[in-house]
Amino acid sequence: MADTQFNWAQTKQLNPVQLFIAFAVPSAVAFTGFRFVLPALYAGGMPAIVAWPIIASIMLLCFTIVPLWLMNREAKELGISLKSRMCLKPLDRRQWLFSVLLLIVGLAVAGGAASAVPLWIDISGLSVPEYFPFFLNPTVDPMSTPIAELTPGFELKGAYWLIGLMVVTLFLNILVEELYFRAWLLPKMIGLGAAAWLINGIAFAFYHTFQLWLLPQLIPLSLMMAFVVYKTRSIWPAFAIHLLVNSLNVVAIAYLIVA
Template sequence: MRAFEDTRPNGIVELLLGDRHSLPLSVVLHLVPGALIVAAYLLIGEPFVKAIGYPTLMGWAIALCLVLIPILSGLLWLGRKHSGRFSLRGVLYYTDKPLSRGKLVAMVIALIVWMMVLSFATAPMNRFFLENFFTWVPYTDDAGSFTKFLDGYSHSVMLTTMVICLPLTGISLPLIEELYFRGFLLPRIAHLGDWAPVVSTVLFSLYHFWSPWVFVSRVIFMFPGFWLTWREKDIRPAIGMHVGVTSILATLGTIAVALNLI
């Protein structure tokens, strides 16, 4: 009996694992990680990569790891408190895979195309916001271009950066984001009804404090995947869209650097 009582949710654990999060709580849980990522970059990531002579992309990868990996560990800890073992079962929702494989593949392909086309099409709008509203942000020197963060570095340094960042910013870190934001947070604001995916998209876009000039376009190209995940109660469309696009872009970027195309 004692062992069972030790694993029962209580206090903050019960609050986090409850089926409903209040809107203020959800706002905090969405935005605090973004603030921590910026702090980790300014205090650790940026000084470190400058010291070793590497691009800022590496600094952001470090900052994201320093925040998102502990978040994943925290979700596993919640699973331990819930069930007595380190597991995401009972912590994440939308994991029952209700969508058929064929329907899921069709959705993900369409979402990837949508997100990639819109991300490029809205680039001029992002530059407009950057140049007119966010020049005061201290980490915008390498913003506004897909390749600017690599300018001025040797080919070996650029290639090393891309090879290291590909499995991180291209695959594992976006996956952790989806597990946290769509698997953990979105289902717990489902009581907002049709507004739930809207709130999820807006807060996730705001969470990216390191690129606020992309807020509007990020809402536009992310919303369909998050809406489908909410409607179908299946986290895989959001994971497929997000990780699919980031992994494709990271892979193409790595190949382009390896072949001296950029």
């Protein structure tokens, strides 16, 4: 099949109720997994740093398969390749430069917003549950906290297998967020006009109902990634930046394990 360019205007648009369901279902599944299943496993004696990636990987695998199936079916209907429908459109140097600069700005704003997280936690009354791993707790500095306090009841040092588990989990996280929320869902929102990327970005940030204490950081980066995909019609830049950020997280955890 010829790799015909995917025209976003040709894809079936979702109405407001369908859009709500499209965001609400994965949010509800994630909330159930991280706020009910995770604490149950933690209470049963499984360390948070082990339970979290296991639960996340199972849920993320399902939400990777779903958009691939949906996009493959739609690609056949539109007479285009799956690659085109996945919004894997090649970009020229100018488009890459534009995208990377915007995403770096988004990362910088999100990084700067980290200082607002403690204030947001105080104002909102949110708190980080003890059954969440340390790397999702913005009040914990893993480099200055004794390693025994980072993972109570679990010997982090020397747990090399955990690096592989985290790699799988964080890569699946990239696939889900780029394939489902941006490659599959965003083109189905362009009927909303210029507000499509704005609504997509905000709704994606609130998809993280299981960790709303990170909202000050999630919103600017979510908006910037949605905007870049909307403007370029490609998920490649968002995928690349996402991969870089998650790789740094893996490296940080690996350092604690190996050092």
